Amino acid sequence: MSSKPAPQTERVTRASARNQNIAVTAEPPLKTPSRPTRATKTATTERQVSKTSQRTASGKAREITPPLKKNLDAARPSKATKLSGSKGAVTAGIAPLRRSEHDGEKEVIKAYLRIRPNLGPEQQTGTPYLNALSTTTVEMVDHNAAGGFRYRATPAQTQYTFSHVFPADTQQGEFFAKTTLPLIQDVLGGYSGLLFAYGVSNSGKTYTIQGGSEQGSAGILPRTLDVIFNSVKDLQTERSIRPVGLSTVEDEDEDATLTESPRHASKSFGEDADLLSSMLAEEVHSADFDDTALEVDTDFEYSIWVSFAEIYNDKIFDLLSDSELGDTVQTKNNQGLAAPLNTGTRRSPFSSSTNIANLASFPSNSDMGDPFTLKRRALALKGGSGAGKYIAGLREIRVRTSAEARNVVKMGHVNRRVFGTLANHASSRSHGIFTIKVLKFRKGSTQQESVQLSRLSIVDLAGSERTKNTQTTGERLKEAGNINKSLMVLGQCMEVLRSNQKKTVARTGATGIRTPKLALVPYRHSKLTELFQDYFEGHGKVVMIVNVNPYDTGFDENSHVMKFSALAREITTTAKRMPLHHTSNANLNDAKKPVQPRTVKISVGGLNGRKLHETQLQIVEEDSDKEEEDLDDPLVDALFEEIESLRRRLFEAETRAAVIEAEVREEVMKEIEVRMHDMERRFATRLLDEAEHQERKTDRKIDLLYKAGQFGHSVGTSEDEDDEDDDETSSQVTKQMTEGDDESDEETSPIAPIVFKIQRPSADHSEDLGLFDHDEQSAEETDSQIDTEIETDSEPEDAATVNEDEESLDDNDDDDNWEEEQDEQSSPDSRRTSSATVYDELEVCTPRKKSSNVWVELATPRERTGHAKTGVLMTNHPEV
Ligand SMILES: Nc1ncnc2c1ncn2[C@@H]1O[C@H](COP(=O)(O)OP(=O)(O)OP(=O)(O)O)[C@@H](O)[C@H]1O
Numbered sequence: 001m002s003s004k005p006a007p008q009t010e011r012v013t014r015a016s017a018r019n020q021n022i023a024v025t026a027e028p029p030l031k032t033p034s035r036p037t038r039a040t041k042t043a044t045t046e047r048q049v050s051k052t053s054q055r056t057a058s059g060k061a062r063e064i065t066p067p068l069k070k071n072l073d074a075a076r077p078s079k080a081t082k083l084s085g086s087k088g089a090v091t092a093g094i095a096p097l098r099r100s101e102h103d104g105e106k107e108v109i110k111a112y113l114r115i116r117p118n119l120g121p122e123q124q125t126g127t128p129y130l131n132a133l134s135t136t137t138v139e140m141v142d143h144n145a146a147g148g149f150r151y152r153a154t155p156a157q158t159q160y161t162f163s164h165v166f167p168a169d170t171q172q173g174e175f176f177a178k179t180t181l182p183l184i185q186d187v188l189g190g191y192s193g194l195l196f197a198y199g200v201s202n203s204g205k206t207y208t209i210q211g212g213s214e215q216g217s218a219g220i221l222p223r224t225l226d227v228i229f230n231s232v233k234d235l236q237t238e239r240s241i242r243p244v245g246l247s248t249v250e251d252e253d254e255d256a257t258l259t260e261s262p263r264h265a266s267k268s269f270g271e272d273a274d275l276l277s278s279m280l281a282e283e284v285h286s287a288d289f290d291d292t293a294l295e296v297d298t299d300f301e302y303s304i305w306v307s308f309a310e311i312y313n314d315k316i317f318d319l320l321s322d323s324e325l326g327d328t329v330q331t332k333n334n335q336g337l338a339a340p341l342n343t344g345t346r347r348s349p350f351s352s353s354t355n356i357a358n359l360a361s362f363p364s365n366s367d368m369g370d371p372f373t374l375k376r377r378a379l380a381l382k383g384g385s386g387a388g389k390y391i392a393g394l395r396e397i398r399v400r401t402s403a404e405a406r407n408v409v410k411m412g413h414v415n416r417r418v419f420g421t422l423a424n425h426a427s428s429r430s431h432g433i434f435t436i437k438v439l440k441f442r443k444g445s446t447q448q449e450s451v452q453l454s455r456l457s458i459v460d461l462a463g464s465e466r467t468k469n470t471q472t473t474g475e476r477l478k479e480a481g482n483i484n485k486s487l488m489v490l491g492q493c494m495e496v497l498r499s500n501q502k503k504t505v506a507r508t509g510a511t512g513i514r515t516p517k518l519a520l521v522p523y524r525h526s527k528l529t530e531l532f533q534d535y536f537e538g539h540g541k542v543v544m545i546v547n548v549n550p551y552d553t554g555f556d557e558n559s560h561v562m563k564f565s566a567l568a569r570e571i572t573t574t575a576k577r578m579p580l581h582h583t584s585n586a587n588l589n590d591a592k593k594p595v596q597p598r599t600v601k602i603s604v605g606g607l608n609g610r611k612l613h614e615t616q617l618q619i620v621e622e623d624s625d626k627e628e629e630d631l632d633d634p635l636v637d638a639l640f641e642e643i644e645s646l647r648r649r650l651f652e653a654e655t656r657a658a659v660i661e662a663e664v665r666e667e668v669m670k671e672i673e674v675r676m677h678d679m680e681r682r683f684a685t686r687l688l689d690e691a692e693h694q695e696r697k698t699d700r701k702i703d704l705l706y707k708a709g710q711f712g713h714s715v716g717t718s719e720d721e722d723d724e725d726d727d728e729t730s731s732q733v734t735k736q737m738t739e740g741d742d743e744s745d746e747e748t749s750p751i752a753p754i755v756f757k758i759q760r761p762s763a764d765h766s767e768d769l770g771l772f773d774h775d776e777q778s779a780e781e782t783d784s785q786i787d788t789e790i791e792t793d794s795e796p797e798d799a800a801t802v803n804e805d806e807e808s809l810d811d812n813d814d815d816d817n818w819e820e821e822q823d824e825q826s827s828p829d830s831r832r833t834s835s836a837t838v839y840d841e842l843e844v845c846t847p848r849k850k851s852s853n854v855w856v857e858l859a860t861p862r863e864r865t866g867h868a869k870t871g872v873l874m875t876n877h878p879e880v
Contacts, residue, residue, distance in 0.1 A: 106572040109542045110163045111565040112179050113138060116204040116549040117168035128550035130558075137161050140562065142555045160562045162546070163569070172211060173290065176223045181292065183543055184227050187438055187456040188296050192540035194457045194532055195220065198487075198564065199547030200557045201463030208545055209432075209460040210413070211288070218288035221434055221458050222406050228304060228436065229402040230293035236400060237301035243437045243453050245390045246383060246534065289402070297440070300452075305437040306405055307396045308412030311527050312430035314486065314648075315378035319412035319432075320395045381530055388534020396437065409434065431486065431528055432460040455540075457532070461487065464561060485651050486526040487564075493529050494567045496521045497536055501572060525647070538574035 115130060115138075131139050139159050166175055183193040197205035211219030218226075240252040296302070308319040383389035399405040416432060435457045442450035464487045500518040523533040535542050546565045548558050 106574050107541060109544055109568045109571050109573060110179070111544045111546060111569045112164050112166065113160075113162040113546045113548065113565070114166045114170065114175065114204060114208060115168045116207075116547060116551075118551050129555050130548060130550035132165050132167055133159065135165055136163070138165055140555070140559065158559070158562070160566055161569070162565065172208075172217050172219060173223070175208070176220050176290065177292070179543060179545060180220050180224060181227070181294075183456060183541060184224055184231075185294050186541055187436070187454050188228065188231055188294060188302075190440060190452045190454050192455045192535065193543070194459070194535040194540055195543040195545065196457075196459035196461055197545040197547055198461050198464065199561055200549070203463070203547035203549040205460055205463070205545075205547045208547060209458060210409075216288060218290065221409060222288065222402075223290040223292075224436065224456070224458065225306075225399075225405040225409070226290040226402045227292050227294060228438070229405070230291060231296050232302040232304065232438075233293075235296065235298065235300065235302050237303050237439075237441050239301070239303070239441055241303075241439065241441070241451065242398070243305055243396060243439055243455075246388050246455075246539075247453055249439065249451050249453060299443055300440040301443055302441075303398060303439045304400075304405070305396045305398050305439070306408050307391075307394045307435045307437075308408065308415075309379070309391055309394055309433045309435075310416055310430040311433065311486065311531075314527050316381070316391055316394075316527055316531075317376055317378055318391075318394050319415045320397060320408065321393075381527065388537065388539060389530055391531065405436075429462050431462050433531070434458045457535075464557070486528040489522060489526040489529050491564050491567065492525070493521050493523055493536065494564075494571055498567060498570045536571070536573060540573065542568075542571075542573050544568050 115132065118128075129141055131141070133139050137159055139157065141157050164178065166178075180195060183195055187193055197209050199205050207217075207219065209219050209221050211217045211222060241249050242252050244250050310317050310319055377393075379391050379393045381389040382392040397408055399408060412432075412434065416430065435455055437453060437455045440452040440454075496519050500521070503518060521533075521536075523529045523536075534540065544565060546561055548561065550558075
């Protein structure tokens with residue numbers, strides 16, 4: 001809620017007016033209600049829109065608000081608003097940025113999600129696991145999670161919020177206008193920017209950055225070049241000053257080792273233009289040119305420089321450089337060993353624009369078996385700790401038209417593909433970094449201080465994948481490890497940055513003066529982060545594009561991507577213009593270490609009846625030059641190398657361990673799942689058995705009791721009483737039970753229990769009772785009759801377990817005690833030594849509820865002295 005609505009409105013008006021120049025209308029800010037209304041209760045979307053509008057109002061971000069279609073149409077200037085062609089006659093575009101509007105302002109990293117469509121040829125079936133809930137929120141649902149019992153790091157259903165979510169049917173132009181146009185405007189205004197596409201393989205990163213081959217499918221990069229040249233078209237300078245490093249310029253004639261001069265660059269294109277265009281045969285449709293033009297400061301002249309690098313296996317390579325081809329004709333020396341005749345190098349036919357094109361005209365050496373050597377030198381990063389780092393020796397080419405710039409892009413791509421093939425990796429296993437530098441010279445001024453240098457890096461990151469899903473052996477493991485390492489380090493850097501920023505905010509809020517102790521951001525752990533350090537440290541704006549294919553690739557992999565983007569959105573960057581210095585160059589150090597060459601065979605042609613041309617090459621990827629600050633001290637060099645190698649080994653070990661852990665976890669989980677199901681089944685069976693067992697046992701006891709009642713003597717009887725008395729007692733019991741049944745509603749009926757006393761006579765009288773057999777064995781059999789019979793019914797393999805369980809289940813079952821006591825008491829010894837009469841008493845109670853069952857309580861003499869009575873549920877026995 002704003003306490004100062006008036007200024008805000010004013011700023012919005014200004015921003016809107018500025019945007020109207022390119023007819024991109026910014027929505028007016030939502031009115032801030034004084035107290036929560038129904039509007040504030042609506043979904044995140046609306047709050048996001050509100051925030052967006054406010055950010056637009058403050059000038060921090062010129063996000064184009066929906067409806068996108070309308071804005072896209074509006075963003076394309078009509079013919080009438082195009083550049084007129086005369087200097088200073090720029091009529092269309094966003095007003096130039098002013099220092100006061102941007103300098104030092106903090107802004108969160110923008111994270112845009114782009115959902116890939118389900119494509120025809122590789123049509124995936126099944127439900128997508130990603131649903132857009134609003135223009136800023138998506139939900140990920142793992143449809144395979146239901147019913148499964150497996151370990152997962154991410155909940156099966158999670159929501160993620162982005163700066164904007166682009167659905168699958170988003171067109172390239174629309175996407176570009178929303179995500180990249182503001183960044184280009186900043187670059188032309190003197191600020192630097194970084195845009196990178198992040199996502200798993202096949203999610204559409206390259207399509208987003210480069211585009212496809214169909215009409216209108218040009219991606220961000222070619223469109224960016226179009227827009228820049230549309231904007232500075234007639235304001236290009238003829239000055240021969242070129243950029244060096246991050247923030248310096250120099251006269252072109254000072255030293256030509258660091259960058260190529262414009263003449264050189266354009267010459268190389270001129271020579272091979274035909275070959276190049278035939279090789280890069282893809283036609284650029286006119287519809288693919290983006291004719292958007294932004295307004296630029298006409299007090300300045302501009303020059304545009306481009307470079308293209310790739311980071312592969314944590315080494316940086318120039319995709320536009322000349323590679324060195326060593327003479328390779330070799331002969332056998334007198335020891336029979338191959339020795340080079342000529343170790344010199346000559347200009348490579350594989351260099352720059354001609355490298356691939358000349359391959360077919362190069363002499364075939366496949367018969368000789370001696371490969372050419374193609375040296376590809378990795379480049380080093382240089383620069384001070386504060387100002388960020390740059391790639392030393394990277395070829396920067398001045399381009400004057402969009403078409404020329406597009407050709408450079410294509411050349412870089414071809415090189416990337418070819419080197420990818422030579423290095424036996426797919427081009428998507430490397431990070432492609434295209435950088436556009438804009439030099440601005442104040443008109444009429446000769447002072448270097450009047451020059452501004454800004455840059456925009458557009459990065460197509462390698463696909464982030466779990467090592468588990470790749471071939472994890474040898475070089476592949478290393479490659480996958482390096483890809484994931486650099487992305488992991490990027491995540492770590494963001495994590496530390498976020499926590500540092502939180503600390504700073506918290507501490508400043510608390511005391512206002514003390515500087516908190518901040519953690520070291522591990523930029524140096526990978527080349528990728530080292531290179532982009534300055535963007536994150538406040539020298540530029542960062543836009544992150546998250547690509548996702550909701551049909552294939554794993555749920556977990558994409559969860560990582562989503563979490564990463566959530567992290568990015570919590571980090572703020574600061575837009576600042578870099579101070580500019582004029583400098584003279586330091587020569588590159590040529591220190592190299594020997595590298596094992598790799599031999600490959602390249603086949604060219606063979607189509608349409610043409611002869612297949614084969615050439616053998618030895619690829620030498622030389623190590624990078626040492627960093628400037630380390631050159632003087634070989635010990636430092638050695639230590640850094642050691643650290644690097646240890647770090648790599650550690651990472652490899654960690655990756656392996658992670659893979660193994662993941663596999664073990666999965667195996668264990670599967671095993672547990674199987675066991676759980678098995679246990680569940682066994683327990684269910686056992687419970688059933690137990691119930692049956694108890695039922696049978698009860699029946700047996702009742703039978704026994706019944707027999708005891710029939711053949712023994714009831715209360716008050718003695719062995720002298722006649723059968724008539726027995727019958728009478730039995731009929732009494734029956735009668736009382738029946739009465740009890742009838743009076744079932746009277747739960748508290750004070751009916752005295754009927755007590756049976758089963759007289760267990762001494763050995764002398766046992767015969768008379770007929771309860772015990774004559775011999776000792778028979779007596780034992782009688783006592784254990786129940787258990788014996790029951791156990792006979794048990795399943796043999798489960799008998800032990802069942803008995804164990806029986807013990808636990810019957811812990812409080814005094815029946816067993818009762819039986820044991822019976823055993824003891826009826827054992828031959830006890831019967832022989834004891835002449836006393838032993839009684840077991842039976843109390844038969846009337847039922848408490850109306851039921852066909854009778855509750856029979858058994859009480860042994862011991863129980864009568866205080867033990868709980870044992871109950872037996874007895875179904876109405878016809879004879880009781
Ligand atoms: N928005 C889209 N519209 C149409 N086709 C698309 C879109 N996004 C991606 N594709 C297609 O999907 C396929 C995979 O896309 P792409 O090569 O850009 O993925 P990637 O993320 O760059 O993969 P990798 O990391 O392996 O290079 C390509 O054929 C591409 O043309």
